[in-house]
Amino acid sequence: MTSVTEEAAADGTAPEHAPAHESASPSKTDADALPAPPGASRALLRDLVRPHRAGVWLAAVILLVQQSAVQAGPLIVAYAIDRAVPALRHGSAGPVAVVAAGYLGFALLGGVLQRAFIRLSGRIGQDVLLELRGRIFRHAQALGVDFHERYTSGRIIARATSDVESIRELLTEGLQDLLEVGLSVVYVAGLLLWLDWRLGLFALATAVPLVWTVRVFRRDSERVYGRRSAAIAAVIVRFTETMNGIRPVKAFRRERANDAAFAGLNEAHRQANAEAILEMGRFTVRSWLVANTSVALVVLWGAYRVASGTLELGVLAAFVLYLRRLYEPIDPLGMFLNSWHSAVASLEKIAGLLAQRPSVAEPAEPVPLPAGPEGRPGRAVEFTGVRFAYATGGEVLPRFDLTIPAGQTVAVVGATGAGKSTLAKLLARFYDPTEGAVTLDGVDLRDLAIPELRRGVVMVTQESFLFSGTVAENIALGDPDATREQITAAAKAIGAHDFVAALPEGYDTDVRKRGGRISAGQRQLVAFARALLADPGVLILDEATSSLDVPGERAVQHAMATVLRGRTALIIAHRLSTVEIADRVLVMESGRIVEDGTPSELRVQRGRFAGLHEAWRESVV
Known part of the structure; x- marks a missing residue:
C-alpha cells in the first residue's frame, strides 16, 4: 500500500512532519524557515x-x-x-x-x-x-x-x-x-x-x-x-x-x-x-x-x-x-x-x-558533450568516488564507484532505503554528490549546461505527473518542436496510441488537472511517450512501471526492448519482471552494490537477487 508520505509526494507537495498541534502554534512563524539576509x-x-x-x-x-x-x-x-x-x-x-x-x-x-x-x-x-x-x-x-x-x-x-x-x-x-x-x-x-x-x-x-x-x-x-x-x-x-x-x-x-x-x-x-x-x-x-x-x-x-x-x-x-x-x-x-x-x-x-540559491547551479563555463557515434545515442556513465548525504539525514551513499558503458541497460534492485532512487537522482543531477563526480561521456555533470543535461538525461518517475492540457501537449513536453506525426509515433512506440485514439477527442483530449481524466496506467504511458520523444542519451526509469497492470506492463516492456536499444538506461524497479529486459542487474544494500551481473547469472548464484526473484515468482503465483 502507498504510504501517506508517498501519496503526498506524488501530489507535488512535501508532507508536514510536525504533529498537528505544533503546526497550529502561532509562535512557529513562517519567516523563521527562510530568514532574509x-x-x-x-x-x-x-x-x-x-x-x-x-x-x-x-x-x-x-x-x-x-x-x-x-x-x-x-x-x-x-x-x-x-x-x-x-x-x-x-x-x-x-x-x-x-x-x-x-x-x-x-x-x-x-x-x-x-x-x-x-x-x-x-x-x-x-x-x-x-x-x-x-x-x-x-x-x-x-x-x-x-x-x-x-x-x-x-x-x-x-x-x-x-x-x-x-x-x-x-x-x-x-x-x-x-x-x-x-x-x-x-x-x-x-x-x-x-x-x-x-x-x-x-x-x-x-x-x-x-x-x-x-x-x-x-x-x-x-x-x-x-x-x-x-x-x-x-x-x-x-x-x-x-x-x-x-x-x-x-x-x-x-x-x-x-x-x-x-x-x-x-x-x-x-x-x-x-x-x-x-x-x-x-x-x-x-x-x-x-x-x-x-x-x-x-x-x-x-x-x-x-x-x-x-x-x-x-x-x-x-x-x-x-x-x-x-x-x-x-x-x-x-x-x-x-x-x-x-x-x-x-x-x-x-x-x-x-535569497535561496539553487543547490544545483549552472556552471560558470559550461563544457559541451562530445559528439556520440552516428546512430548510437547512448552515453557512457561513471560514478567515481561518489559519496552523498541528504542535508536532513545521514549518509545514504558511502564511497561509490560504478561504470555503465554507452548503450547498456542496467537495472537496480534492492530493499526500500538501499539507495536506488538516490543513485537515479544523482545521475539526473537533481542533487550533486557530497564528494566525487558523476560523468557523462567523461564530462562532469556539474560542468554541463542545465539545458544540455536535461536533453541528454531524462527521468521517468512513478508519479507520472501530467499538466492540464491535451494529451498531445503533454507528450510534446519531451520536444516542444515535435510535429503531430512525431508525437503519434512516440505514443505508438510505447503502446499508448490505442487508448489515446479511443479518447473522445483523441490526442486533443484535455487530461485536466494532474491528468485526472485518464487512469494511472494511462498517465504512465503518456509519461513514457514524453520521455521517448525527448530522445535522450540516458533514460532513467525510477519505478516507472509501478502504476501499470500486467497487460500494460508487458506492452511497455515490449516497446522498451526496441526503444532502449543503443541507449543507456538505468531502471529502478521493485517489480522484477521489469528487470528481464536489462543487460545487467545491480543489487544494492545500504548504499553499496552487493551483486552485479546479468539476470541469468545472478539467478544461478543463489544470492540476494536469486532470493528476491524467487519471492517475486511466488507472489505472482
Whole structure:
C-alpha cells in the first residue's frame, strides 16, 4: 500500500512532519524557515523600483504640485474673510470674484493632478507586482529538488498570493496616503509659521504628543502584524496541502483530525486579527484625543489674540482649517502603518525565498558533450568516488564507484532505503554528490549546461505527473518542436496510441488537472511517450512501471526492448519482471552494490537477487 508520505509526494507537495498541534502554534512563524539576509528586503524593493525611476520622479512632481493646489484653499478663505468681504461691503466685487475663481481653479487643478497621479502610480505599482510575482515563480522553478522537498508548495503559494497582496495594498493604497500625509504636514507646518510664527510654533508644539503616539503604535503594531502574517500563511499552507493530499485524507479518514488542526490555525489567525484591530483602535483613540486637545488650545489662544487685536480673524480661520488638515490623516496614517508592517513582514519572507540559491547551479563555463557515434545515442556513465548525504539525514551513499558503458541497460534492485532512487537522482543531477563526480561521456555533470543535461538525461518517475492540457501537449513536453506525426509515433512506440485514439477527442483530449481524466496506467504511458520523444542519451526509469497492470506492463516492456536499444538506461524497479529486459542487474544494500551481473547469472548464484526473484515468482503465483 502507498504510504501517506508517498501519496503526498506524488501530489507535488512535501508532507508536514510536525504533529498537528505544533503546526497550529502561532509562535512557529513562517519567516523563521527562510530568514532574509540583512538588508535583503530593501535591496529587493530598490531593484524592483529601479526600472521605474523616471515614472516615480514624475509622480512625485505631480503630487508636489497637486498638494500645492490643495493647500491653497485655507489661504483663499483667509483672504476672503480679511480682504474680499470688507471690499464687497464697500461696493467692490472684484476680490470676491478673484476668491471664487481661485478656489474653483485650484480645486479643478488638484482633481486633475490627483487623477494623473493615481493612474501613473497605479501603473508603476502593477508593473512592480507583476515583476515580483514573476520572480517568485521563476525562482521557485530554478531551486533544486532538495528545497522543494523541505519547503512545501503551500508556503510558496502564500509568498506569491497573500504576501504579494500585502505589498499591493501598500503600493496602491497606503503609499499614496503616506506621500500625501507627508507633503501635507510639510506644507501645513510652513504655512502655519508663515501666517503667524508664534501661534504656528504653539500649534506644532501641541503635535509633539502625536509623534510619540505614532512611535508607540509603530512599535506595537510591528509585532502584531508580523504574527498576523505568519498566521494567515499557516492557514494557506494547511489548506493547500490538505487539498493536494485529498486522496490519502479520504483513504485514511483524516477529515476529523484535519478539521481540528485547521480550526486551531484558523483560531490563531482570528486572534491575530483581533489583536491588530484592537491595536488600531488604541491608536485612533489616543491620536484624536491629542488632536482635539491641540485644536482647542490653539483656538482659545487665537481667539484671545483676535479679541485683543493682535491677530486677524481670517488668519485664525485659516489656522483652524490647516490644523484640521494636519490631524485629518490620523486614520489614514494608522491604516498606512497597518499596511506598512504587513507589507514589511511579507517582503522579508519573499526576500528570504529569493535569497535561496539553487543547490544545483549552472556552471560558470559550461563544457559541451562530445559528439556520440552516428546512430548510437547512448552515453557512457561513471560514478567515481561518489559519496552523498541528504542535508536532513545521514549518509545514504558511502564511497561509490560504478561504470555503465554507452548503450547498456542496467537495472537496480534492492530493499526500500538501499539507495536506488538516490543513485537515479544523482545521475539526473537533481542533487550533486557530497564528494566525487558523476560523468557523462567523461564530462562532469556539474560542468554541463542545465539545458544540455536535461536533453541528454531524462527521468521517468512513478508519479507520472501530467499538466492540464491535451494529451498531445503533454507528450510534446519531451520536444516542444515535435510535429503531430512525431508525437503519434512516440505514443505508438510505447503502446499508448490505442487508448489515446479511443479518447473522445483523441490526442486533443484535455487530461485536466494532474491528468485526472485518464487512469494511472494511462498517465504512465503518456509519461513514457514524453520521455521517448525527448530522445535522450540516458533514460532513467525510477519505478516507472509501478502504476501499470500486467497487460500494460508487458506492452511497455515490449516497446522498451526496441526503444532502449543503443541507449543507456538505468531502471529502478521493485517489480522484477521489469528487470528481464536489462543487460545487467545491480543489487544494492545500504548504499553499496552487493551483486552485479546479468539476470541469468545472478539467478544461478543463489544470492540476494536469486532470493528476491524467487519471492517475486511466488507472489505472482
